Amino acid sequence: MTSELLNINFTLDGTSYSRDSLVSYFKNNELYYEFLNSWFNSDDFIIVNTSGSTGSPKQIHLKKADLISSAKLTSKFFKLPQGSKVINCLPLDYIAGKMMLIRSMVLGWDLNLFPVSSEPIKDISSVYDFIALTPMQLERSLDNIKYIKKVIVGGSPVSNRLQKKILNSESIIYETYGMTETITHVAVKNISIGEKEFTALPGVEIGQIDSCLFISPNHLSIDRIQTNDLVELTAKNKFILFGRRDFIINSGGVKINPESVEKKLSNYISSDFVISSIDNVEFGEIVVLVFKKNIPIGYQSSFKCLEKYEIPKDVLVIDNFPETNGKLNRLKIRKLINHN
Numbered sequence: 030m031t032s033e034l035l036n037i038n039f040t041l042d043g044t045s046y047s048r049d050s051l052v053s054y055f056k057n058n059e060l061y062y063e064f065l066n067s068w069f070n071s072d073d074f075i076i077v078n079t080s081g082s083t084g085s086p087k088q089i090h091l092k093k094a095d096l097i098s099s100a101k102l103t104s105k106f107f108k109l110p111q112g113s114k115v116i117n118c119l120p121l122d123y124i125a126g127k128m129m130l131i132r133s134m135v136l137g138w139d140l141n142l143f144p145v146s147s148e149p150i151k152d153i154s155s156v157y158d159f160i161a162l163t164p165m166q167l168e169r170s171l172d173n174i175k176y177i178k179k180v181i182v183g184g185s186p187v188s189n190r191l192q193k194k195i196l197n198s199e200s201i202i203y204e205t206y207g208m209t210e211t212i213t214h215v216a217v218k219n220i221s222i223g224e225k226e227f228t229a230l231p232g233v234e235i236g237q238i239d240s241c242l243f244i245s246p247n248h249l250s251i252d253r254i255q256t257n258d259l260v261e262l263t264a265k266n267k268f269i270l271f272g273r274r275d276f277i278i279n280s281g282g283v284k285i286n287p288e289s290v291e292k293k294l295s296n297y298i299s300s301d302f303v304i305s306s307i308d309n310v311e312f313g314e315i316v317v318l319v320f321k322k323n324i325p326i327g328y329q330s331s332f333k334c335l336e337k338y339e340i341p342k343d344v345l346v347i348d349n350f351p352e353t354n355g356k357l358n359r360l361k362i363r364k365l366i367n368h369n
Contacts, residue, residue: 033097034069038111038137060121064130068093077124079209091212095249099212100132102248106217106230107179107203111137113158116177118142118149118166124209125184129161150176164191167202175199183207183214185356186270186288188295192220206270210254211246216268229266237262241274259286276359278305281312283338287359290316290339297331303350305363307343315342319366321350 035048046054048069055061067075074090104110115138119126126145133140141157143149148169150160153176160177162170163184168191174180175198183205195202202221205214216227216235229235234245242260245253259271272288279285287304294302301321306314318328318341332340351361 033135034093035134036111036137039134040139042141043139061130064121064127068131068134075127077127077209078122089209091209092250095251096128096131096212097135098248099128100135102230102232103128103132103214104136107159107181109136109138109159109179112139114139114141114156116141116143116150116157116160118145119161119163120145124213125161128213150174164188167191167195171195174202179203181205181214181217182220186272186292187220189292190295190299192223195221196223197221208254208256210251211244212249215244215246226263226267226269229268233266235262235266235268237268242268242270278314278316280306280309280315280338285316285339287316290335293334293339294318294331297334298325298328300325300328301350303357303359303362304341305359305366307345307363307367317341317343317345317366319345319347319350319362322346322348 035051039046041051041054052062052065052069055065073094074092075096076088077091079087079089109115113136115129115133117126117129117133117140119129121127121130130140132138147165149162149166150170150173153173155176157177159179161181161183164182164187167174167180167182167187171194174195177200180200180202182202187204198221200221201219203217204220206216206227207214214230215233216229218224218227232247234247236243237260238255240259241256242258243253243255257274259274260268261271262268272286276287277284278287290304291302294304300323303319305317305319307317309315316339324344324346328344345366347362347365351358351365
């Protein structure tokens with residue numbers, strides 16, 4: 030496996046590096062330096078952190094052989110051969126940023142490091158083959174996204190409003206589905222042409238138990254993973270994602286998916302908002318609409334798209350929406366509004 034850890038054709042900003050010179054280059058960048066040392070050591074695995082967006086973050090061990098297999102599958106599916114010019118603008122703390130570095134080293138890509146910020150490509154001036162973004166980064170990069178041939182966006186759902194903005198984009202933009210345990214994406218949908226279903230990558234088997242998705246990633250050495258993601262299977266390898274079972278609101282016995290309600294409202298509300306719940310003596314919990322900083326005028330007109338049981342019973346405001354690793358932390362939001 031040693032020779033697979035660093036392809037001899039790998040370049041960083043167009044410059045070739047040996048294993049030792051690459052580690053030395055990042056000696057003043059603690060995250061990169063520590064990760065590269067763990068990547069090149071004699072262990073068969075690396076330790077990564079889960080995002081913690083649905084509970085406490087945890088450390089898990091991933092086999093280097095699996096990380097290499099994942100990188101090769103990405104290259105094959107997205108048609109990104111050796112020498113592809115790619116950008117990483119994601120933090121190295123979590124799996125998405127790590128995999129952009131690993132893919133580049135394993136596949137012999139030319140890796141270009143851009144700022145880890147909400148507007149990472151605002152100063153872009155040439156064409157690149159591939160980039161991974163969060164939905165917020167994509168939203169704030171629409172003017173320059175044409176410089177990237179292929180884009181993957183993940184970490185949290187892409188809103189209907191954002192999907193409409195990138196429809197028929199010059200770039201090919203995929204929303205991805207995956208998690209730390211599956212070593213990032215195992216399913217994608219091309220939202221630049223309006224696809225509504227996720228399609229599992231080749232070799233990835235899917236199914237469902239109690240309406241929740243399970244994944245068998247046959248390119249990895251791990252067993253079936255049972256998720257808490259509510260889905261509808263539309264074909265052997267396709268599914269529509271509704272949201273996490275963990276976030277379901279049970280109001281008087283009626284179960285409401287906040288992510289589904291948000292998708293409907295996002296067609297009408299441009300302000301930052303989230304659907305959550307507060308405790309209620311009669312119903313157990315009730316649906317509430319939470320805005321960040323200000324309540325926009327005329328928001329009530331958006332309720333016309335909702336079913337009767339989905340209509341918020343109250344409207345609240347908080348200063349900021351807590352996030353964990355760039356993902357909305359719904360559990361913290363619910364605790365915050367219930368303690369007000």
